[in-house]
Amino acid sequence: MMPRRREFAYWVFAREIRDSTVLEESNEEERSKPYIVTPLGSRIRRVLVTGRVTQKNSEENMTRMTVADASGNFYLTAFSNDFGNQGKIMLDALELNDSVMVMGRLTSFQNEERIYFNINPEIAVKIDEIALKYWNLRASHAARRKIFAIRAAGKSDSPSSEELMKMGYSEEESECAIRALKNYPDYNPADIEAVASGSPAASVQQQSDSGSKELILDYVRNNDEDGRGCRYEDILAAATNAQISQGEVDEILNTLGSDGEIFEVSLKRYKAI
Template sequence: MMSRKRESSKWISSKELKDTTFIEEIPEGERGKPFVITPLGTRVKRLLVSGIVTAKGIEENYTKLTVADSIGPFYVTVFNSEYQPDMKSTADTLELNESVTIMGRVNTFKTDDGVIYININPEKIMRVDAVMLKYWTSRCQRIAIRKILAIGEMSKLDSPDKAKLVAMGYSDEEADCALRHLEHYKSYDIQGFREAITSASNIPVGEAEDASLKEEVFQFIKTHADPQKGCRYEDIVAHMKEKNADQAETDELLNMLGSEGEIYEVALKRYKAV
């Protein structure tokens, strides 16, 4: 019997999760939790979120947490489970205003009136410091903005076309998200969403500039890499010097992109985007 592939975790902001109104039907004969489709077209069953613990309620069999990012709250329920015996004890020891990153599964409840409530059941809870919280917030924001840009480009086409979007430099995932957005959320206020996540961001200007330079490196590699040999390190350094980034800064940006899984080395000093 073939084993099922484990669903990848998706970075989600509280607003993207809160505004979700579409739950996929579970195919007949299958078990488990359904996928939800968010307003940005993200198809998600497992997610990653970061924020600050703002409320905690401890009961014998479960602990409820409220974790807030820069826009709003996530609601988290940690059950006392024999499969993850340390999870509840970890949640119980969290302090208010402590920063955390949580990986978990989406749990949905739909009322008779069609209102959807979404809770997160954690698979992992990690304490993080303020620097890492800002970093993960920046990453989540960048992922969302890329999807918003893809949605904008797809909306300009006479008819939705994934191949055209990929040819513009968007990933398969971003193109699929744009298609799902147009199918399920065509009337959603996407501009209002973008304004909400950008205005709520408390990332310092310096870090925002770093994120912009990192995106510049990523896009250069993506558009200039040879299909087999990748993009030469020397070409990346030369390009970034034109953007006022010295070699040491470029090395750091390459290290960050590599650690995030955005790029990889196909050979010594040759890079390709994932």
């Protein structure tokens, strides 16, 4: 029997996951979870990420955690069952503000508006600043190489991975570039590139994210007019006025929910806790 191929673990920034809108369904015989195709063309089922724990919610049967890197948030969930128990023990051992390394399976949940992503941790451990720096170096390098490959492919009339490999890109980078062009022809990777280049724009973005979060939380707190929860459409209108995009609104609502600041009382209605 051939040894089973180990699933590749991608070192990616949260933003690359968050901006993903394409799921590649596996064939029925495989009955496995779909691959997530990201805007940089990575085809992901497993990730290896790092960041700081910004939120932790531990219950008897489940632990949820938010881990933030320089570009956004990863959401982690581990259950106390036969498959996830080790993951739950590892998450429970972590504390707020810990720097962590997490490797796990990336799962997705899709509704009419968007896809939400979650990591089921296989390993989650506290790390030091050097480990964090090391991961950032590697992940930044990988993201930048992929962005350069996408740009090179975009300049060609009939881009192919063979052509990109002749230019010095690896097989993986070349295939990602072709996949990215096919699935995300209009995607602008400037934000990911800013994070990967260590640009000050990345930290500015973080600060601006935190301002947007406060604004939306305040809006939910102060606009529950009929006691049935603040309506999503109203939140969106207020956010649009404040130059916050719908994607960011969804992300922030998701974060606020994970942080335990708000909850969805009924479909598209939010209440502050």
